[in-house]
Amino acid sequence: MEFFRIKRDIPFMKHAIVLNAISFITFLLAVFFLVTRGLHLSIEFTGGTLVEVKYPQAAQVAKTRDAVEALGFGEVQVQLFGSASDVLIRVANKAGASKAAAQTSKGTATVSDSAAPAAGAAGQSDTVLKVFDGVCQAEGGQVQSSTVVTQQGETLQKLLCKTADGKEPVSLQRSEFVGPSVGAELVSNGLIALGMTVLGIMIYLAFRFEWKFAVAGIIANLHDVIIILGFFAFFQWEFSLAVLAAVLAVLGYSVNESVVIFDRIRESFRKFRKMTSREVIDHAITSTISRTIITHGSTEVMVLSMLIFGGPTLFYFALALTIGILFGIYSSVFVAAAIAMWLGVKREDLVKASKKEEDPNDPHSGAVV
Numbered sequence: 001m002e003f004f005r006i007k008r009d010i011p012f013m014k015h016a017i018v019l020n021a022i023s024f025i026t027f028l029l030a031v032f033f034l035v036t037r038g039l040h041l042s043i044e045f046t047g048g049t050l051v052e053v054k055y056p057q058a059a060q061v062a063k064t065r066d067a068v069e070a071l072g073f074g075e076v077q078v079q080l081f082g083s084a085s086d087v088l089i090r091v092a093n094k095a096g097a098s099k100a101a102a103q104t105s106k107g108t109a110t111v112s113d114s115a116a117p118a119a120g121a122a123g124q125s126d127t128v129l130k131v132f133d134g135v136c137q138a139e140g141g142q143v144q145s146s147t148v149v150t151q152q153g154e155t156l157q158k159l160l161c162k163t164a165d166g167k168e169p170v171s172l173q174r175s176e177f178v179g180p181s182v183g184a185e186l187v188s189n190g191l192i193a194l195g196m197t198v199l200g201i202m203i204y205l206a207f208r209f210e211w212k213f214a215v216a217g218i219i220a221n222l223h224d225v226i227i228i229l230g231f232f233a234f235f236q237w238e239f240s241l242a243v244l245a246a247v248l249a250v251l252g253y254s255v256n257e258s259v260v261i262f263d264r265i266r267e268s269f270r271k272f273r274k275m276t277s278r279e280v281i282d283h284a285i286t287s288t289i290s291r292t293i294i295t296h297g298s299t300e301v302m303v304l305s306m307l308i309f310g311g312p313t314l315f316y317f318a319l320a321l322t323i324g325i326l327f328g329i330y331s332s333v334f335v336a337a338a339i340a341m342w343l344g345v346k347r348e349d350l351v352k353a354s355k356k357e358e359d360p361n362d363p364h365s366g367a368v369v
Contacts, residue, residue: 009286013278016338023335027223030230037233042240043178045187047093049127052173053135058084067138071130077238079312086173088312089131128175129159136161139169190244197248198222201255209262210350212343213336217258220336224254224327228320242317250324253299257292257332262340264288269347277346281337296329 043050053064064087065078073091081088133143141161148158161170198218205214225247232239264284272280303325307318 006286006289009279009282010289012282012285012333013338013341016334016341019334020338023223023331026230027226030227030233033230033233034226037236039229039233039239040236041187042238043090043092044241045184045239047178049091049093049131050174050176050178051089051091051128051131052081052175053087053089053132054171054173055085055087056169059087061087063138064089064135067134068131071134073127073131081312089135091127091131125157127177128172132159132161132172135170139163141167141169186241190241193244193248194225194251197251201251205255205259205262208259209266210345212340212345212349213258213262215343216336216339217255217262219339220258220331221251221254223331223335224250224324227327228323231323232316232320237316237319240316242314243320246317246320246324249321250328253325254328254332257296257328258336260288260291261285261332261337265337265340265345266350270351273347277341277344280347281341285333285337292329296325300325 059080061078061080065076068076068078068089068091075092077088077090079088080086129143136143139161141163144160144162146158146160148156159172161168161172163169198221201221202214202218205217228247228250229239231237232243237243261284264287265281268275268280268284268287272283275283300322303318303321306314307322310318
């Protein structure tokens with residue numbers, strides 16, 4: 001399906017040097033910010049405590065943040081979560097935090113329905129109690145606790161915030177804890193996933209097309225990933241597991257656009273035998289512009305919907321996808337295609353010579369004996 005068709009090929013490769021120079025400078029800046037500023041890792045990677053509270057009316061986030069910061073936990077994150085009355089509080093692990101909590105939580109310990117562990121994860125329950133008590137006092141209430149036993153026989157401490165007149169100005173919805181060892185494991189697993197994805201893409205492109213396209217495609221993909229990470233490092237946006245998932249999704253999305261262009265280049269080499277490699281690449285890119293606008297335009301509409309209306313949970317995920325899609329289009333056209341051209345891709349690399357084809361340089365070609 002095409003909205004339009006461009007009859008005259010656009011000379012994209014004529015400007016390849018300038019555009020790739022700009023791309024290279026952007027890439028170096030991204031690396032610089034990654035090295036000097038680093039990523040602002042979420043508690044999934046660094047370890048910490050997450051507390052979700054709910055207000056009966058629209059929450060005053062600034063008031064909640066002041067109450068939590070006054071507790072002296074250091075860096076905390078307070079943001080709306082899902083609705084105007086739900087607030088998510090993230091408290092990072094402090095140096096020398098309770099080892100008992102880290103050892104007890106062999107992953108992510110989740111507690112719901114206004115409950116916190118009564119025993120076991122001592123460091124976790126203490127942090128949750130202090131955070132909820134600070135938020136409760138800011139609303140003029142006092143924390144009350146009662147011990148309950150679940151159907152599984154687990155003993156939990158139920159926390160409630162009550163005012164003098166019996167009202168509940170804020171309620172504890174859930175709490176989670178991520179140990180520092182689990183965060184380190186997630187970092188290593190994320191790097192392994194990224195490396196395996198890159199390796200798989202290179203193998204796929206090398207088998208489907210040619211090694212020159214594999215090199216060009218993977219350079220373009222890494223270009224997209226590093227620039228996304230550079231944005232997150234420069235603005236110190238939170239880098240979470242959701243953002244990592246978005247980065248991996250961008251890798252697949254970007255290589256898909258590269259494959260479409262590479263496939264059209266191969267078709268053009270078969271169809272236009274007298275064109276030079278540069279002319280073939282320009283024709284391939286020009287002929288796929290309509291498809292690119294339809295595909296990426298519809299995808300970007302959905303991603304922007306998540307970015308605007310998805311709330312805090314999906315915000316950075318959608319932001320990473322937005323950056324990745326825009327730079328993915330750019331890299332597929334101006335980085336991958338240009339590198340393939342500079343590596344010397346030609347018709348013989350992609351189209352096997354047929355015995356029936358006549359060699360124009362052979363003086364006896366077409367002779368009948």
